[in-house]
Amino acid sequence: MKRIAALAVLILGSAAIIPPAGAAPATIDLGRASLESVNYPGRYIRHQDWLGRIDPVTSSSTNQTKQDATFTVVPGLASTSCYSFQAVNGRFLRHRDYRVRLETNDGSATFRADATFCAETGSVSGSVTFASYNFPDRRLRHRDNELWIDPVQDSDLYRADSSFRVRSPWVPKTTANPVLPGLFADPHIVHLDGRYYLYPTTDGYASWSGTQYTAWSSADLETWTFHGTILDHGPDVSWADNSAWAPAVAAKNGRYYLYFSGGAASGNTAKQLGVAVADSPTGPFRDALGRPLVAAGTYSGQAIDPMVFTDDDGRSYLYWGQGALRVVPLNDDMTSFDPAQVRNITPSGYNEGAFVIERDGTYYLMWSENDTRSEDYRVAYATGSSPLGPWTKRGVILSKNLDLGIKGTGHHSVVRAPGTDTWYIAYHRFAVPAGNGTNREVAIDRLRFNADGTIAVVVPTP
Numbered sequence: 415m416k417r418i419a420a421l422a423v424l425i426l427g428s429a430a431i432i433p434p435a436g437a438a439p440a441t442i443d444l445g446r447a448s449l450e451s452v453n454y455p456g457r458y459i460r461h462q463d464w465l466g467r468i469d470p471v472t473s474s475s476t477n478q479t480k481q482d483a484t485f486t487v488v489p490g491l492a493s494t495s496c497y498s499f500q501a502v503n504g505r506f507l508r509h510r511d512y513r514v515r516l517e518t519n520d521g522s523a524t525f526r527a528d529a530t531f532c533a534e535t536g537s538v539s540g541s542v543t544f545a546s547y548n549f550p551d552r553r554l555r556h557r558d559n560e561l562w563i564d565p566v567q568d569s570d571l572y573r574a575d576s577s578f579r580v581r582s583p584w585v586p587k588t589t590a591n592p593v594l595p596g597l598f599a600d601p602h603i604v605h606l607d608g609r610y611y612l613y614p615t616t617d618g619y620a621s622w623s624g625t626q627y628t629a630w631s632s633a634d635l636e637t638w639t640f641h642g643t644i645l646d647h648g649p650d651v652s653w654a655d656n657s658a659w660a661p662a663v664a665a666k667n668g669r670y671y672l673y674f675s676g677g678a679a680s681g682n683t684a685k686q687l688g689v690a691v692a693d694s695p696t697g698p699f700r701d702a703l704g705r706p707l708v709a710a711g712t713y714s715g716q717a718i719d720p721m722v723f724t725d726d727d728g729r730s731y732l733y734w735g736q737g738a739l740r741v742v743p744l745n746d747d748m749t750s751f752d753p754a755q756v757r758n759i760t761p762s763g764y765n766e767g768a769f770v771i772e773r774d775g776t777y778y779l780m781w782s783e784n785d786t787r788s789e790d791y792r793v794a795y796a797t798g799s800s801p802l803g804p805w806t807k808r809g810v811i812l813s814k815n816l817d818l819g820i821k822g823t824g825h826h827s828v829v830r831a832p833g834t835d836t837w838y839i840a841y842h843r844f845a846v847p848a849g850n851g852t853n854r855e856v857a858i859d860r861l862r863f864n865a866d867g868t869i870a871v872v873v874p875t876p
């Protein structure tokens with residue numbers, strides 16, 4: 415909406431501003447890329463001394479130069495229908511005083527808007543131009559080899575200076591992780607209708623204040639397709655304004671249920687749990703109740719981090735909570751339960767992020783310990799004989815690996831490859847290399863079982 419409004423101002427509000435001829439919304443692939451100037455072939459967008467430029471890059475350039483000219487294209491920090499560009503060192507291209515520079519995401523609304531650019535068709539076939547998200551009458555443009563956002567001009571020179579070709583990255587991604595481009599956390603992985611789906615928290619917001627949930631899908635757990643925003647607290651949920659955290663999706667009777675948490679509307683920041691429903695795993699989801707499923711203050715602990723486990727007999731159980739873990743059987747409608755059946759099953763060391771699986775008749779309850787801002791955030795588990803327990807704590811299965819720069823490994827989920835005994839764990843960690851507790855990335859690694867049914871310690875991979 416904001417973008418449409420901004421374009422209306424651009425079109426109606428000023429006769430002097432003329433978008434480049436033929437400019438129309440364009441899409442580019444997410445993931446690593448380098449951006450080559452249209453009118454200076456061989457020159458690529460890069461950063462040097464934290465400032466944006468276009469400079470020559472060739473196969474014999476230094477590794478540093480190649481690295482400086484390589485970005486990960488991620489969903490826009492301010493709008494997932496636009497883009498942001500994250501350098502290999504974890505910082506983002508943003509404009510400040512109209513000069514384009516490289517800075518660390520501080521999570522503020524200003525930073526996210528300054529670091530978001532909306533793609534439109536460029537001056538020549540196959541090229542794109544990038545309008546500033548918050549100054550839509552300005553485009554990313556090189557001038558004397560420096561990168562600025564400059565007001566649109568109706569000239570061939572401007573059109574060429576502001577057009578780029580998306581090229582293969584000078585420094586390709588060599589690691590499997592992170593699996594999603596950009597800042598995401600609390601991944602809920604699930605296999606539905608023949609595909610894997612990931613539903614994460616959108617990260618990179620100060621105080622985790624994001625409002626949007628996105629969906630991603632994959633056939634092989636390696637290549638992920640972005641399905642855009644599936645629920646936005648702003649327009650879609652009347653009782654929550656902020657803190658769109660840690661979604662979980664469950665399927666039943668041909669419908670898909672998204673469990674989520676959010677800060678109550680009207681300035682009250684206490685968290686509550688909700689449930690939304692859709693006819694497809696990629697939404698759009700709509701708030702099923704028009705009110706919380708678990709209202710703030712009903713139980714001790716924060717009403718966040720929902721998870722639904724469905725047993726072989728078709729019965730589904732809702733788990734949730736930070737500080738205290740609760741479970742209750744869900745009714746068949748998946749949107750209600752009997753409050754009298756709510757149990758407190760908080761294990762020792764529990765903080766948040768519960769997840770339950772069953773294997774060979776044993777139930778595994780897993781959770782995150784410590785604070786997500788701590789590098790010691792980690793995953794522990796217990797085993798039990800039913801979805802309700804009783805539970806026996808077994809120990810920690812996933813924690814930091816400082817040799818690899820991996821910190822804050824937690825809020826995970828687990829999926830089994832259909833028809834096999836091969837299991838995967840999706841989790842978040844501080845984004846490598848520049849992350850922290852609000853700038854996190856999503857990784858997937860193997861989860862293995864020992865012969866005695868205990869879970870082997872997970873080896874986090876770069």
Ligand code: FUB
Binds near residue numbers: 599600660825
């Ligand atoms: O992402 C926001 C919150 O941080 C989640 O709800 C917690 O589990 C922690 O990961």
